[in-house]
Amino acid sequence: MPSSSTLLQGAILKFIRDRHFESGERLFSEREFAEKFSTTRAAVREAFTALEALRVVERRPQAGIYLRDLCKDSSIDTLVVEVNAGIYPDSKLVEDAGEVRSILEVAAVRMAAERRDDEDLEAIRKILEESASRIEKGAPINIEDEQFHKKIVACTGNSMLLRVVNWFYEFTREKRFQYFTDIERSKISHSKHIEIFGALERSDPDECAKLMQDHLSHSSQLWQSALISDLDQT
Numbered sequence: 202m203p204s205s206s207t208l209l210q211g212a213i214l215k216f217i218r219d220r221h222f223e224s225g226e227r228l229f230s231e232r233e234f235a236e237k238f239s240t241t242r243a244a245v246r247e248a249f250t251a252l253e254a255l256r257v258v259e260r261r262p263q264a265g266i267y268l269r270d271l272c273k274d275s276s277i278d279t280l281v282v283e284v285n286a287g288i289y290p291d292s293k294l295v296e297d298a299g300e301v302r303s304i305l306e307v308a309a310v311r312m313a314a315e316r317r318d319d320e321d322l323e324a325i326r327k328i329l330e331e332s333a334s335r336i337e338k339g340a341p342i343n344i345e346d347e348q349f350h351k352k353i354v355a356c357t358g359n360s361m362l363l364r365v366v367n368w369f370y371e372f373t374r375e376k377r378f379q380y381f382t383d384i385e386r387s388k389i390s391h392s393k394h395i396e397i398f399g400a401l402e403r404s405d406p407d408e409c410a411k412l413m414q415d416h417l418s419h420s421s422q423l424w425q426s427a428l429i430s431d432l433d434q435t
Contacts, residue, residue, distance in 0.1 A: 209248040211286025212238055214257070214279070217268060218288055224270040228258065231266075255279045281371045302369045303417045305362065306350060310397065310413040313356035314406040321356045325398055328352060332391045341381035342391060347374075349394050353401070390420060 213234065222228065229237070234245045249266060252258050255276045258266050269275060280290065290298070313321075332345040347370045354366045370377070381387050393416040400408040 206244070206247050206251060207282060207285065209238065209240065209244060210251050210282050211288070213245075213248055213252065214283055215286045215288055218283075222268050224268055224274075226268050227264075228266045228268055255282070277368050277372075281368065284372055284375070298369060298372065299417075302366070303414070305366050306354065306417060307410050307413050309354045309357050309359075309362055309366065310401075310409045311406040312359070313353045314401055314404050314409040316358055317356040317401060317404075321352070322398075322402060325349065325352050325401070329391070329394060329398060332387075332394065336384065336387050336391055339384055341378065341384070342387045343374075343378045343381040346381065346387075346390055346394075347377070353397075356401075386420075390416075393419075 216237070217228070228234075231242045231245045231249065234249075235242045238245070249258060249260075253260060255278055256269055256274045257271065257276075257279055259269055260266055271279070280294075284290075328345055328348045332342045332349070335342050335345065351363065351367065351370065354363045357363075381390075393412070397409060397412045397416065400412055
């Protein structure tokens with residue numbers, strides 16, 4: 202559950218989007234935002250401090266709060282705040298996110314094949330067992346799918362890589378649940394995961410990379426189609 206500050210950040214971002222503020226434009230004062238959202242100036246100040254850290258806004262001494270370029274300047278974590286506020290990405294951003302995910306996870310699984318240990322394999326095996334159990338019950342595997350992919354990235358031992366990849370799953374969590382309610386998609390993903398796991402067991406980085414690329418390429422087409430379809434209905 203997002204904190205009250207995060208919810209206020211999202212509300213401010215949605216207001217900025219709805220009012221079509223442009224980069225470099227001066228925003229309302231803290232007092233005006235406090236009145237707008239029926240809250241305290243302290244709460245608004247806290248929200249803007251967070252938005253400043255996300256490079257959404259900048260404070261100019263004696264001048265006020267100004268909007269930065271959301272496409273070029275803001276942190277990718279801003280997208281998570283926006284999605285939590287009901288601001289969904291356009292089709293180009295969906296495509297870009299899938300491309301970034303593919304680049305990172307294909308590289309990660311190659312590294313994982315060389316660095317994983319027996320404990321890593323056992324953890325992934327348990328995730329696959331839970332996936333199989335949920336599919337048998339007709340339940341979606343959105344959580345297990347996320348665990349599988351993030352565990353592979355964790356096998357690299359690169360905490361920075363894991364933090365970046367984690368953004369994709371935070372950014373798409375709600376939509377991924379909807380995506381996996383189609384049990385056929387869950388079955389297809391699970392079968393691909395089993396193939397990737399086999400290559401990991403064999404410590405075959407080339408095969409791991411090929412299988413992951415194929416998996417993400419196929420799922421990305423379905424995923425983007427589902428997301429864009431939802432966007433067209435909003």
